[in-house]
Each structure stands twice: as structure tokens, then as C-alpha cells.
Amino acid sequence: MAKLSNKFWFKLHGWFSLPVWIIFCFVCLTGTISVVSHELTWLTNPDSRASNPQNLAEKPMSELVEIVQQAHPTANITTVMSFESYLVNAVIFNDSDAPFAIAYVNQYTGQIQAINLGMTFTNFMRSLHGWLLFPWHVNYSVGYYIVCFMAIVMLGALVSGLVIYKKFWRSFIQPKLRLNQGKKTLLADLHRLAGVWSMWFLMLMSITGLWYLTQAIMWHNHIDLEPHAPLIEASQVPTSANDAPIRPYTLSNALQVAEQKFPGFKSTYIMLPEHNRDTYKVYGQGDHIFYDQYAYGVTVNPWSGTIESERSPAAMTTLQTLSHIADPLHYGTIGGLWTKVIWFIFGIFLTGMSITGFLMWGSRTVKAGRTDLDAPLATHSPQLVEQEGN
Incomplete structure (x- = not known):
């Protein structure tokens, strides 16, 4: 037997x-390759390296957005992302001649080192590993x-x-x-x-x-694991007969709100408003090493400067906690390199x-x-x- x-x-x-x-x-x-995809990017792509020979302080993301906007006046900037300290920040935008573009901006010098019009190596490897490049059908992928x-x-x-x-x-x-x-x-x-x-x-x-x-x-x-960011009440949006109204609170103000809300906050992912009833979405990381780089965040009203919603480990449900600790444990980012x-x-x-x-x-x-x-x-x-x- x-x-x-x-x-x-x-x-x-x-x-x-x-x-x-x-x-x-x-x-x-x-x-296995995805775990070190950032390091491989640094080794193989000089434009991705955030060199800082003069030991300059890191510029805020709002300043990087202004740099890209000045270089591309007609661009519609949607997202800003930061990764490792030795990699440049990514400012994502679209323009008349570029439906999707990523500006590689050195966060120390403010220099735009390259414009990428395609998929990055890290995104390719994560997609290949995550769903074998099978297409997504709205909310699922066979891969x-x-x-x-x-x-x-x-x-x-x-x-x-x-x-x-x-x-x-x-x-x-x-x-x-x-x-x-x-x-x-x-x-x-x-x-x-x-x-x-x-x-x-x-x-x-x-x-x-x-x-x-x-x-x-x-x-x-x-x-839904995370609640959708709330829309601003239509009554709060000023009307203008000629031009689109200018938001009195900028991205810089939204970053200050997040930093005041969460001491030690470091922004890693920002989404700018897509329309007049949308908010600044500022996400980042704090002092919890087991949580991912999006575990903290606020959505800020660009018309009043108030916080419409917030995210932090202390206020997460069990499912939300699992969703934010899975990636660091799966890819080994909990202790850095x-x-x-x-x-x-x-x-x-x-x-x-x-x-x-x-x-x-x-x-x-x-x-x-x-x-x-x-x-x-x-x-x-x-x-x-x-x-x-x-």
C-alpha cells in the first residue's frame, strides 16, 4: 500500500x-526577468538613467510637468510616474502628432532626455508575464x-x-x-x-x-476593490462664456495637500484632471515597506483645494490590503535592490x-x-x- x-x-x-x-x-x-526589468532598462538604455553628478535635490513632479508643457505647448499631459531613484521620471502625454508619448525627464536636472512613442521594456515584460499579451475584453483576459x-x-x-x-x-x-x-x-x-x-x-x-x-x-x-474617484459637483465648477475656466489650484497645490496629509509621503503616480469635474489624483508611498507605491493617496478638488477622497493602509479593507501588498511580495520590491x-x-x-x-x-x-x-x-x-x- x-x-x-x-x-x-x-x-x-x-x-x-x-x-x-x-x-x-x-x-x-x-x-524572473520582470523582477529586474528596471535594472535591465538602466543597463541597456542610457536615456533612462537619472544621472545626478552635482547631487541636486529632486524636483517636484509639478515642475516636471511644466518643463514638458513648455517643450510641447499643445500637448495634453495626463500622467506622471516615478520609479527607482536611478531612473528618470515618466511624463505621459498625447499631442497632435503623437497619440501616446512618454517624456523621460531627469528629476534632478529637469532635462528631457528622450521621447518614447512605444511600449517600454518594463511594461512589455510585465504584460508578457502577467497575461501573455492576450487581449483584454473590458474586464478580463484569458491570458x-x-x-x-x-x-x-x-x-x-x-x-x-x-x-x-x-x-x-x-x-x-x-x-x-x-x-x-x-x-x-x-x-x-x-x-x-x-x-x-x-x-x-x-x-x-x-x-x-x-x-x-x-x-x-x-x-x-x-x-471593485477600490472606490472610484468622486466627480466634483457641477455647481462647484465656474462657468465662462468665452474660454475654459482656469483651475485656481494647481498640481503643486495638490502635492502640498498630499504631503501635509501623510508625513513622509513620496509621490509616485499622478493623474491630472481630464475634464472640469475631474480631480488631481496623487498617489505614492509612505513608511510601510510591505505596501506598494500606490498605497497612499488623495484626490484633490482643483477648484476648492479640498480632499475629495483619500487612501492609506490604516483605512483599507482586507481585500484592499491584499491588493496593495501582493505586488511587493510577488516581485520582491519590499527591500529595494x-x-x-x-x-x-x-x-x-x-x-x-x-x-x-x-x-x-x-x-x-x-x-x-x-x-x-x-x-x-x-x-x-x-x-x-x-x-x-x-
């Missing part, structure tokens, strides 16, 4: 991995569901693998890697060692992946495990096929074999 049980778990472990091996391996690989389903595959492979590998904890104190006993033994040792040392990472990726799956289902069923390196290394381990597992399965399949071919020769007379061949 024990042998039957082991055989069952072994087959289950294989079925959790092999039928979707290519997709699983691809998702692991693209996710997003496929990627999220890999969390179930990963969790099943982890549980079944631990059941198969008896006394797995010995790999922590007595790691075994036999280099001189053949390819099959080496692959098995690598697979087991990587699996045991990556247990925490596998569990973390599975849990965050299951949350993404839950989030996808809620999106698909029109369940050091945790990114750790996530990158274990991402390589995870990708390697999928490859070694497939190679082991392929070796056993070929061996089993050869055994089946040799079996008739060993169990039948030459005359019968000849008749069966005819």
Missing part, C-alpha cells in the same frame, strides 16, 4: 507540471487567467513533491549533489535541492498567484526546476518506450513476433 501511495503521489507530481510545462517555464522565466492558474499548478507540485521526497529537511543540513554518478542522478539531485531550498519562494508565489486569480474573478464580475536580487536568484531556481523536471520525465519516458519495444522479444517466440509484425 505504501508503494502504491508513493506511485500515486509521483504521478500526481508529474501531472501538476508536465501538461503545462512550456507555459509554466515561460511564466517563471518572464517573471491573465492562464497565468494565475499556474499558482494552482505550483502549489500542487510543491505539496506532492514534499510527500514524495521523504525527510526533505536533510537537504538543509546535508545537501547531496552527486556529480559523478551520471546525468539522471545529477538532474534528480539538482531538482530536489532547488525544490527544498525554494519552498518558501514557491509558497509565496503560490499564495500571491492565488490572490491574483481571486482578483481576476472579482474584476470579471465587476467587483537587495530583495530583488534574492527574488531573481530564486526565480532562476524555479525556472531551472521546471527544466530539470521535464528532462527527468523525458529520460524516463524514453527508457519506458525502449522497455516496451524490447518486451515482445523477451516474452514471445520468434515466430509469433514475426506474425505480429506482419
Whole structure:
């Protein structure tokens, strides 16, 4: 009965991995690259580097918007984003000759270093990893569901693998890697060692992946995690017979409101009003390392300067908290570059495990096929074999 049980778990472990091996391996690989996509951008694109040889103070985002507006007077600026301290800020706008453009603005010098008219490397890798570039149908993507389903595959492979590998904890104190006993033994040792040392990472990726799956289902069923930013009452908007009214409160005022509301606030994502009843949406990060860079925020009325709505970890529901801590845990941004390196290394381990597992399965399949071919020769007379061949 024990042998039957082991055989069952072994087959289950294989079925959790092999039928979707290519997709699983691809998702692991693209996710590993996505973890260090900002660093790869810095290495490969000089225009993205926020050099600061004179140790200048960082300019506020409102000043960066003014710089881009002066350089492109007819542009409609919609969004401003900041990333790592060594990467430029992105000012997104559209113009008559550019339906979508990103100005790379050095936040220290104020220089526009480039205008990008396409998708960035980071966005491409996150999209490839997140939903395999499948199209979105309003509120869902088949590719997003496929990627999220890999969390179930990963969790099943982890549980079944631990059941198969008896006394797995010995790999922590007595790691075994036999280099001189053949390819099959080496692959098995690598697979087991990587699996045991990556247990925490596998569990973390599975849990965050299951949350993404839950989030996808809620999106698909029109369940909003965050309340929509309120519209300003029409009565608060002044009317003008000739020109459009000028907003008395600027983006600079909105940033000051956010900084006064949340001490230590650093803006990372800003959306400018799209119409007269819209607000300044100012989001950023605070002193909670486990929350993403959008966990704090306010929407500010451009006509009165008042806060229409606000966001902070202290006021979040359980689902909102999960949505804001999932990305830092999934991509390893909680501790900056050091945790990114750790996530990158274990991402390589995870990708390697999928490859070694497939190679082991392929070796056993070929061996089993050869055994089946040799079996008739060993169990039948030459005359019968000849008749069966005819």
C-alpha cells in the first residue's frame, strides 16, 4: 500500500507540471526577468538613467510637468510616474502628432532626455508575464487567467513533491549533489535541492498567484476593490462664456495637500484632471515597506483645494490590503535592490526546476518506450513476433 501511495503521489507530481510545462517555464522565466526589468532598462538604455553628478535635490513632479508643457505647448499631459531613484521620471502625454508619448525627464536636472512613442521594456515584460499579451475584453483576459492558474499548478507540485521526497529537511543540513554518478542522478539531485531550498519562494508565489486569480474573478464580475474617484459637483465648477475656466489650484497645490496629509509621503503616480469635474489624483508611498507605491493617496478638488477622497493602509479593507501588498511580495520590491536580487536568484531556481523536471520525465519516458519495444522479444517466440509484425 505504501508503494502504491508513493506511485500515486509521483504521478500526481508529474501531472501538476508536465501538461503545462512550456507555459509554466515561460511564466517563471518572464517573471524572473520582470523582477529586474528596471535594472535591465538602466543597463541597456542610457536615456533612462537619472544621472545626478552635482547631487541636486529632486524636483517636484509639478515642475516636471511644466518643463514638458513648455517643450510641447499643445500637448495634453495626463500622467506622471516615478520609479527607482536611478531612473528618470515618466511624463505621459498625447499631442497632435503623437497619440501616446512618454517624456523621460531627469528629476534632478529637469532635462528631457528622450521621447518614447512605444511600449517600454518594463511594461512589455510585465504584460508578457502577467497575461501573455492576450487581449483584454473590458474586464478580463484569458491570458491573465492562464497565468494565475499556474499558482494552482505550483502549489500542487510543491505539496506532492514534499510527500514524495521523504525527510526533505536533510537537504538543509546535508545537501547531496552527486556529480559523478551520471546525468539522471545529477538532474534528480539538482531538482530536489532547488525544490527544498525554494519552498518558501514557491509558497509565496503560490499564495500571491492565488490572490491574483481571486482578483481576476472579482474584476470579471465587476467587483471593485477600490472606490472610484468622486466627480466634483457641477455647481462647484465656474462657468465662462468665452474660454475654459482656469483651475485656481494647481498640481503643486495638490502635492502640498498630499504631503501635509501623510508625513513622509513620496509621490509616485499622478493623474491630472481630464475634464472640469475631474480631480488631481496623487498617489505614492509612505513608511510601510510591505505596501506598494500606490498605497497612499488623495484626490484633490482643483477648484476648492479640498480632499475629495483619500487612501492609506490604516483605512483599507482586507481585500484592499491584499491588493496593495501582493505586488511587493510577488516581485520582491519590499527591500529595494537587495530583495530583488534574492527574488531573481530564486526565480532562476524555479525556472531551472521546471527544466530539470521535464528532462527527468523525458529520460524516463524514453527508457519506458525502449522497455516496451524490447518486451515482445523477451516474452514471445520468434515466430509469433514475426506474425505480429506482419
